[in-house]
Amino acid sequence: MLIDIHVHTTVRAGPLRPNGETYATPEQLMAMHDARGIRLGVILPGGAPECAHHNLSQDECLDVVARHPGRFVPFCNPDPRMLTNSPEANFTPMLEYFKGQGCKGVGEVCANLPFDDPRVLNFLAHCEACGLPVTFHLATQIGATYGLFDELGLPRLEAALKRLPKLIFLGHSQPFWAEISGDVTEAARGGYPKGPVTESGRVVELMRSCPNLCGDLSAGSGHNAVSRDPAFGHRFLEEFQDRLFFGTDICAPTNQTPLVEFLRSAVEGGHISREAYEKIGWRNAERLLGL
Numbered sequence: 001m002l003i004d005i006h007v008h009t010t011v012r013a014g015p016l017r018p019n020g021e022t023y024a025t026p027e028q029l030m031a032m033h034d035a036r037g038i039r040l041g042v043i044l045p046g047g048a049p050e051c052a053h054h055n056l057s058q059d060e061c062l063d064v065v066a067r068h069p070g071r072f073v074p075f076c077n078p079d080p081r082m083l084t085n086s087p088e089a090n091f092t093p094m095l096e097y098f099k100g101q102g103c104k105g106v107g108e109v110c111a112n113l114p115f116d117d118p119r120v121l122n123f124l125a126h127c128e129a130c131g132l133p134v135t136f137h138l139a140t141q142i143g144a145t146y147g148l149f150d151e152l153g154l155p156r157l158e159a160a161l162k163r164l165p166k167l168i169f170l171g172h173s174q175p176f177w178a179e180i181s182g183d184v185t186e187a188a189r190g191g192y193p194k195g196p197v198t199e200s201g202r203v204v205e206l207m208r209s210c211p212n213l214c215g216d217l218s219a220g221s222g223h224n225a226v227s228r229d230p231a232f233g234h235r236f237l238e239e240f241q242d243r244l245f246f247g248t249d250i251c252a253p254t255n256q257t258p259l260v261e262f263l264r265s266a267v268e269g270g271h272i273s274r275e276a277y278e279k280i281g282w283r284n285a286e287r288l289l290g291l
């Protein structure tokens with residue numbers, strides 16, 4: 001019954017990446033979902049060139065969704081530099097158009113710009129005005145990576161959360177989830193820090209102080225955040241059960257999805273409530289996507 005808040009696909013597998021993988025086609029993706037008890041996936045189409053090995057265009061994304069009724073929900077993914085590469089660009093007509101086409105959110109935002117770049121803040125303000133949630137990839141630096149840049153401690157994200165209180169932010173990626181622990185370092189924040197979670201993690205603090213911040217638990221980063229210190233992870237899932245979303249970030253047919261098993265054993269072992277499991281697994285997504 002799970003809903004996957006974060007997947008990628010391309011119509012054809014496309015060229016090999018340096019690691020020898022390709023994207024999963026929609027058919028491969030559905031087979032992976034079937035094998036894991038996932039009934040629906042949110043497709044995040046291609047956006048910024050910084051992270052593109054192959055591309056799923058916005059129109060192809062809508063076509064994939066239409067070809068497989070009941071299996072996918074589309075997001076739209078305009079880049080903050082589109083239209084006029086200006087902080088005055090009016091994204092509302094474009095976003096309203098995609099809403100009319102069935103898109104339920106925006107992302108994954110992968111532009112490698114500062115989180116407080118005027119073009120990013122303008123774009124996010126239009127997303128807020130249109131009532132569309134935004135999934136973002138956070139980056140540790142400018143250059144040689146992708147995603148919105150913020151420093152250790154996430155000051156730029158915090159300012160954006162406060163500036164745009166009605167915008168639902170879905171946080172994702174290694175430097176976002178590394179901040180679940182108060183002892184994260186500059187050297188470790190781009191990876192998958194292990195060991196006990198200490199007090200004053202910025203993600204915990206920001207989720208407590210900013211009701212518009214949600215957590216996208218997809219990928220190795222989301223799984224690592226809740227599993228590195230299981231007792232903490234279970235408490236975190238319980239505390240924020242209304243704002244956490246199950247996801248996989250499947251990009252390739254070989255991807256692993258350990259979060260499926262982690263959440264199942266957490267509920268079956270009595271470490272989290274069934275209510276929290278169902279909310280994180282699918283009910284929060286049903287509410288966010290208007291299903």
Ligand SMILES: [Zn+2]
Binds near residue numbers: 006249
């Ligand atoms: Zn992704």
